[in-house]
Amino acid sequence: xxxxxFRLKLLLAMxxxxxxxxxxxxxxxxxxxxxxxxxxxxxxxxxxxxxxFEIREKRLGTVKERCQLQADSIRLRxxxxxxxxxVIYSSTADYLQDILGGSVGEEVEAPGxxxxxxxxxxxxxxxxxxxxxxxxxxxxxLSPSVEQRLAEQISTARRAMQAKELQQVxxxxxxxxxxxxxxxxxxxxxxxxxxxxxxxxxxxVLGFPVSDLSEKSSRQTSRxxxxxxxxxxxxxxxxxxxxxxTLANRVTEEIGMSRQSRGDFTFPMDGIQQLGFYNxxxxxxxFPHLYHLCLYSLEDVxxxxxxxxxxxxxxxxxxxxxxxxxxxLISHGLSIPIRALVAGTxxxxxxxxxxxxxxxxxxxxxxxxxxxxxxxxxxxxxxxYRYVLDRVTDKKVAEELIHGNVTLGGELRDVxxxxxxxxxxxxxxxxxxxxxxxxxxxxxxxxxxxxxxEHHGVVDKFVGDLLMAIFGAPQSYGADTLNTVNCAIxxxxxxxxxxSTSRYNIHIGIGIATxxxxxxxxxxxxxxxxxxxxERVNLASRLCGQAGAMExxxxxxxxxxxxxxxxAEPLPMLKLKGFNSEVQAYKLAGAPLARIHP
Amino acid sequence: xxxxxxxxxxxxxxxxxxTSVLAQATVEGTVQLPKSTEAVIPNQRYPINTTKGILPASxxxxxxxxxxxxxxxxxxxxxxxxxxxxxxxxxxxxxxVQVGSMVEFPNQDEIYHNVFxxxxxxxxxxxxxxxxxxxxxxxxxxxxxxxxxxxxxEHMRATVLVLETPYFTKTDAEGKFILKNLPTGKHTLKAWIxxxxxxxxxxxxxxxxxxxxxxxxK
Numbered sequence: 129x130x131x132x133x134f135r136l137k138l139l140l141a142m143x144x145x146x147x148x149x150x151x152x153x154x155x156x157x158x159x160x161x162x163x164x165x166x167x168x169x170x171x172x173x174x175x176x177x178x179x180x181f182e183i184r185e186k187r188l189g190t191v192k193e194r195c196q197l198q199a200d201s202i203r204l205r206x207x208x209x210x211x212x213x214x215v216i217y218s219s220t221a222d223y224l225q226d227i228l229g230g231s232v233g234e235e236v237e238a239p240g241x242x243x244x245x246x247x248x249x250x251x252x253x254x255x256x257x258x259x260x261x262x263x264x265x266x267x268x269x270l271s272p273s274v275e276q277r278l279a280e281q282i283s284t285a286r287r288a289m290q291a292k293e294l295q296q297v298x299x300x301x302x303x304x305x306x307x308x309x310x311x312x313x314x315x316x317x318x319x320x321x322x323x324x325x326x327x328x329x330x331x332x333v334l335g336f337p338v339s340d341l342s343e344k345s346s347r348q349t350s351r352x353x354x355x356x357x358x359x360x361x362x363x364x365x366x367x368x369x370x371x372x373x374t375l376a377n378r379v380t381e382e383i384g385m386s387r388q389s390r391g392d393f394t395f396p397m398d399g400i401q402q403l404g405f406y407n408x409x410x411x412x413x414x415f416p417h418l419y420h421l422c423l424y425s426l427e428d429v430x431x432x433x434x435x436x437x438x439x440x441x442x443x444x445x446x447x448x449x450x451x452x453x454x455x456x457l458i459s460h461g462l463s464i465p466i467r468a469l470v471a472g473t474x475x476x477x478x479x480x481x482x483x484x485x486x487x488x489x490x491x492x493x494x495x496x497x498x499x500x501x502x503x504x505x506x507x508x509x510x511x512x513y514r515y516v517l518d519r520v521t522d523k524k525v526a527e528e529l530i531h532g533n534v535t536l537g538g539e540l541r542d543v544x545x546x547x548x549x550x551x552x553x554x555x556x557x558x559x560x561x562x563x564x565x566x567x568x569x570x571x572x573x574x575x576x577x578x579x580x581x582e583h584h585g586v587v588d589k590f591v592g593d594l595l596m597a598i599f600g601a602p603q604s605y606g607a608d609t610l611n612t613v614n615c616a617i618x619x620x621x622x623x624x625x626x627x628s629t630s631r632y633n634i635h636i637g638i639g640i641a642t643x644x645x646x647x648x649x650x651x652x653x654x655x656x657x658x659x660x661x662x663e664r665v666n667l668a669s670r671l672c673g674q675a676g677a678m679e680x681x682x683x684x685x686x687x688x689x690x691x692x693x694x695x696a697e698p699l700p701m702l703k704l705k706g707f708n709s710e711v712q713a714y715k716l717a718g719a720p721l722a723r724i725h726p
Numbered sequence: 727x728x729x730x731x732x733x734x735x736x737x738x739x740x741x742x743x744x745t746s747v748l749a750q751a752t753v754e755g756t757v758q759l760p761k762s763t764e765a766v767i768p769n770q771r772y773p774i775n776t777t778k779g780i781l782p783a784s785x786x787x788x789x790x791x792x793x794x795x796x797x798x799x800x801x802x803x804x805x806x807x808x809x810x811x812x813x814x815x816x817x818x819x820x821x822x823v824q825v826g827s828m829v830e831f832p833n834q835d836e837i838y839h840n841v842f843x844x845x846x847x848x849x850x851x852x853x854x855x856x857x858x859x860x861x862x863x864x865x866x867x868x869x870x871x872x873x874x875x876x877x878x879x880e881h882m883r884a885t886v887l888v889l890e891t892p893y894f895t896k897t898d899a900e901g902k903f904i905l906k907n908l909p910t911g912k913h914t915l916k917a918w919i920x921x922x923x924x925x926x927x928x929x930x931x932x933x934x935x936x937x938x939x940x941x942x943x944k
Binding site for chain 1: 843873
């Protein structure tokens, strides 16, 4: 399970990375495409604007010159000085008659050929900028309201002209006879006397229908929708009339908000988004602002973006699958050793320190495996130490020693000692080979040691055929003396049983003594031995010597602690080595079986 | 006897009239003339190609005349006045004539000139003509100032001042003038500098008296 969790994490991380990269790429490319397109369209728009000026210059270039010439002409100036309106209009009409005659209300299609260009109207202004009402019909007469509006517009423009400027071209909107408002390109030329002087006699104004950029030329494709925005209205041939009003309003908004002479905005048309560019054509002009407007379809952009998006998402998906596979592969490569480690750890938990984990690589996993093996070795060694310790010392003593409870030095305790040795051992083993002797002893001691442990005793030491056990040290288990006695009885029985099954027929003798002894670790701090010391110990040893085959001899203290079910026969007073006075001992009769376990 | 008396009265009347007409009043004075403008550098459509160059613009002049309703004399019409084109300038720049006078416009240059005017007092266009060609002489029958231009040479300007009165004279370069043989009585003396500057002074003329009038006056 751990491996799966780790694997999952790895895979998730990988997928996240791939997803993140895909999204980032998507975002960046989208932005880039948009920007590139906008720049491209901006450039195209610039070309269009330049084109507009070019066309206008082509159309009106010569006309402007003629206006200037006419304004400079001596006759016109003479006439203006004398202030005779009729003469002014008629003489100018004569001079300009080849370019007059553009019918009011009718826009003339002039495909770039200026010789067919016809002015809609011309007017004169006096020195103060007020229009002189025309008297000659060739000047292009308009209805009175239109005339007045035109007069106002022209006067405003004239007043806004700088003192140094002699000629200006601009646009005005004129309501024609059929009710439709038409854009007129207006050339305003000052009449000075003398021409390079400062005295303004008046002005000559000439109006032409504006060049609509719908004129076909080799440079223009039919997909660019362009028009002119003037005073809140849109004038265009290519842009469908149905959206003129909304588009014009939109442009008005944009211009008002941005306060800049150039900008762009998006605009929906027939369900397709368009990018609209607008540009102020006459920034420092006395005429009202005229904006050039172009609409470019964003369909291509969207299509390209969609294509890119699909491609990127597709590739991203593939990358994710690839990443997944790679992740699985790598994690699999990791999971095998990890699983082995986990299994190994489980084994160690169970206690099997012999486990080994294969070391397959030199990376961290390999190092970990090697370390694990070392650790297992260490644990196994410790286990062996413990094992040995337990065997060499008593288990309980070993435990106490490990826990650090036993230090050098001893304590006075009430302990029962049990000595058990083999009768006639020397004679028995005289003719035996040493390995056999050891085998005999091992078998014997193994059985008897088990019995001692059953009765909560501690095997103090083995001395040849002698087994010394203590009950009540290092700790007491309750009725230590009784335990000792039961143990002795059990030992006899056990030996009897073993005699019937084993190769050897051995008789043992047991001696038990109880009393205060010194119990503790004796020796040096580097090499010590837990044992008991005291007179009682000697007594137990001597009593053991006194015991016959399969006999248990106990001392008085022990006998006094016996409970009813035990039978102890007093023995005659014993004279024992090491004891000054005679000792009263007892022989224990056969023990009740029921009392074996504590 | 009655015939003589009739004749005598007629003669007396005529003498009286004649005397009043032929009374010798004189006015003299000075007109303050405006400063002369600098010579105009022409903006030429046609290049200047006289041998002698352009005459500098003439100093400003003024016409002093006695305004009033005077009977038309039965004398012969005054001789034709001339407004010549000389060295790409009109000579004189200010020409006073009496109503009904004839004015000629001879071209004294080697080049073409085209004299015309749009003034209400006289509108004419003489077309282009050279030195040896004699254009029609014009009769100026309406009083007023007639501004004369040359279509070819934009700096050429002149004014023909058509006056009802026969009593007029031009000042000299300093502005001094003398008007002789003026009829006595109360009249208005006017000084014409340009269309916008006309000074006037009511005068009372006495016989054999010389009146001193200065313009614009004190």
